Every structure is written in C-alpha cells, then in structure tokens.
Amino acid sequence: MSDILVHTEAGVMTLTFNRLDKKNSITSAMYGQLADAVASAEADASVRALLIQGDATIFSAGNDIGDFLNAPPSTQDSPVFRFMRGMAGFPKPVVAAVCGPAVGIGTTLLFHCDLVYAGDNAAFSMPFVNLGLCPEFASSLLVPQMFGYHRAAEAVLLGEPFMAEAALEVGLVNRVVPPTECNAIAQAQARKLAAKPLTALIESKRLMKGAQQAAVLQRIDEEAQSFGRMLREPAAREAFTAFMEKRRPDFSKH
C-alpha cells in the first residue's frame, strides 16, 4: 500500500500519512506524491477542501533522516520544495488532524493549514537546530508572527516538543480533542467547508493570506538555500548518523 493514501469523498480530498513503521517520516517519493495530490486538488473543481492526517498515535516524524543523509534535496524543483510551494499557494481550505508527534515539517506544514485539530497526545517540535539545521517552510517568518518572538525562539532555538494545550494557547491549533476522534472531527469540519460556496471560500482565504504570499514564497526559497547547504555540513551529518546509530550526537567539534 502507498505511503500516502489519497481519498476524495464529499468534496474533501484526504491525504493520510501511511508509513507507520517509520513513524510517518516523509521520503522524497512521498513528497512527490503529496505535491502531485496538492496540485490535482487545486485543479480539480470537485475537490473543495483538503484534509491532511496521520493516525491516532502519530502525525509525522518529519523528513526521513536516511534521505537527509543519503539523498538530500538538490534543486528548488525537488519534490519537497514542490510540495511546500503547492501548500503555500493552495487556494482552497486546508484542514489538519494531528495526533502524537508532529516533528519538523510535521509541525511547519500546519502554518499553511487553515484549521488544525489536535489530539491531546499531540507533541509538536521543530528540532532543526538540534540537527544542525535551520527552519524551513517559511517557519522562520510564520512562527514568530504567530507565537511572538520569545516563544518562537524557545520553540526554534531549543527545539523542544510542546504539547497540544501549549499549541492551543499560541493559536497553532483550533481545538484539542480525544485522539481517537481527531480524524473524524477534522473530516466533519472539512465537509462543512466543502459544502460552502467555493468562490467565497477562495476569495476569503486570499484576502486573509494573499498579502503575505510573496513574502512566504521568498522565505521558503531563502531558507532552502541555507538548509540545503547545512544538510551537507558536519554538524547535520553527525546528527543524522547519530540518529541512525541510535546514539546521542556529539557536537563538541561543531
């Protein structure tokens, strides 16, 4: 079965991370599938809302670390950047259902969603610094805007997980719900959106987010240049190798 499940019903395209044995970490091939699905959701008039979900135990462990080590993205046309640009410019409403860990891009993609429902077991984290990396997906712009600078600095520079209630307090999630009900609640909200006039949804989202879109896309590119360089540097290589070898990284020389 595919690592990304795509199912469209009642005007809602649902994308489900389905790589549970690897904690829904995202490979380059999965970014390609996600980017293609997002593009088809935008083009297909019968799709009126998008829902992104994992299962009740895990949203996503972020980028596949083996890919970071062995096949890092090399150009701006790499699948991960196609996915980021597709999400950042997606005109229709996007809902997310997040339970369990949401690591790295598992958290940063939520800044590009319109409604976010979290299980009370959700744990968000942006451990880029701990991996010798910097923020991506315009999170260096969007996290300070949403959290305020000091809380953003805590989340980004320390990179420690924060739980669903803290995410609710800073405005990253709309509601905290029981994990076993999270996907169904998010699906119901997405169907409510899908039943509304699409032109009004698109125009309203554009008016709320459009003024910043160029800045978001520009920040995605700027971060990608630093991120791409840092992926190949010794600190990140040590972090990835340590993860694969199930040991603590040694940054004493970096």
Ligand code: COA
């Ligand atoms: N990339 C590749 N494999 C990953 C992965 C990732 N990002 N996250 C988890 N896995 C794999 C583990 O290597 C392990 O594989 P194995 O069974 O072959 O040994 C399997 O998924 C289960 O992971 P494990 O760490 O044992 O699960 P856990 O429940 O103890 O912890 C997480 C879950 C998500 C907290 C933890 O896996 C984690 O921190 N992952 C790395 C997250 C990360 O740094 N992502 C990059 C962000 S930029």
